[in-house]
Amino acid sequence: MSGGRFEGQVAIITGGGSGIGRATSIGFAQGGGRVVICELDADRAAETLSLIGKGPHEATSVIGDLTTAETADALVAAAGAMGDIDVLVNCAGFGGGRAAYDSFDPDLWARIFAVNVDGPFQLIGRVIRQMAERGKGAIVNVSSAAGLVGEPGIYGYSASKAAIVNLTRALALHYASRGVRVNCVCPGVTDTNFLSNVRAAPDADELFARYAEMMPIGRLAQPSEVAEAILFLASDAASFCVGSVLAVDGGWTAQ
């Protein structure tokens, strides 16, 4: 497509092999942008690239764990080879499952924070200075409705997603006058691989029905519905959005 909303732009999108990150990567590419996705899972990344259907100079992947310096460096290098980095979407996330507070495994807690907070922090650190020097850039962090309201049983996840909300705000304030917009999307329950554990549970139907009930809209989100909000915040159409925390949750946190 020519003349799209991301024509000539370059994005790094983590978690681009599945769910919301995949829908965002496809949307960015359809808008004329070039994209580097970061994925742990090589097959998922390859499938997203084949759905995008463009050559490697327009869409490529870095397979690795976004929490490592090597992967972060490789991402910035791959995107830099395409041009100046205009957009960073920190989409990959780790849930860690449910556990009682008094039996919460500290290593699991650390891993949740590594993927959901430290990794984005590290990647932002690698791109934001050059964005500020150019006076142009958009960073979109993917939090969760569970980062806005408390949910028992997912303590580490909820705390990490709240952390990324306020990291968004603090960075947004510092960079607002330097041409870099930092914003955040908080999805409600979305039908992706993120729910694979729930889907495999013996009472999966009941759990899905409960999720649907939790949201006033009465159903789960589709990944593309969340991706649209991310793409809006990444685009020039959101030129006055700075430090926005956009709930895309079917009304869950409006209650």
Ligand SMILES: NC(=O)c1ccc[n+]([C@@H]2O[C@H](COP(=O)([O-])OP(=O)(O)OC[C@H]3O[C@@H](n4cnc5c(N)ncnc54)[C@H](O)[C@@H]3O)[C@@H](O)[C@H]2O)c1
């Ligand atoms: N699905 C939901 O119900 C829901 C609700 C609220 C928020 N979210 C958030 O939305 C974001 C996207 O979730 P999704 O539902 O699309 O999940 P998903 O599982 O479909 O996709 C996430 C992808 O990220 C990749 N990934 C995970 N950790 C990684 C790492 N360390 N390095 C590189 N890649 C990694 C996974 O391999 C996976 O392909 C996450 O941050 C999640 O916390 C999801």
